[in-house]
Amino acid sequence: MEESLEDRIAAIEKILGIDDYSDVKKADLDVASLQEKMTSLGLERVMKIPLTKLKKLxxxxxxxxxxxxxxxxxxxxxxxxxxxxxAELLKEFEERLQVLDCCQQLSDSISC
Incomplete structure (x- = not known):
């Protein structure tokens, strides 16, 4: 039996955590302080999404x-x-980590 459009939308909303019955709970999150904390830890690339978009979300x-x-x-x-x-930012982050790993391995092999 074919699902209705409403059912498919509800399923997508549940997965994204934007429906009333989702297991994903909304938290009172201070996005600005989270970005500041991540920047101080050197993780600003992970939180590259503009603050206005996060607040809109x-x-x-x-x-x-x-x-x-x-x-x-x-x-x-x-x-x-x-x-x-x-996902693209995480992929970029992973690629840069791989480059660092290669550089570290090269450095280790040269110093041996």
Whole structure:
């Protein structure tokens, strides 16, 4: 039996944690202090997403489920964009770690 569009959207919202019944809980998170802390630890690349977008995401996820279908789809698309951007940043982070590992191995072999 084919799922309805509403069911598919609800499933995506549940996965993204933007539905009323999700296991993912919204927290009262101070995004600015989190970014400051990560920057102080040298992790600014991980939190490269602009503060305004993160605050917008938080406000979107706190909206009640009275949104129209178009608004719900817009929320999903916005979340998808942030997830893709974060995945790209994590990939870049991993690639740079691999370069550092290669440099370290080369340095170790030269000093032997």
């Amino acid at each position: 938080k406000s979107i996820t706190n909206k009640p489920q009275t949104q129209s279908l178009a608004e719900r789809l817009s929320t999903i698309e916005f979340c998808e964009g942030l997830i893709r951007q974060r």
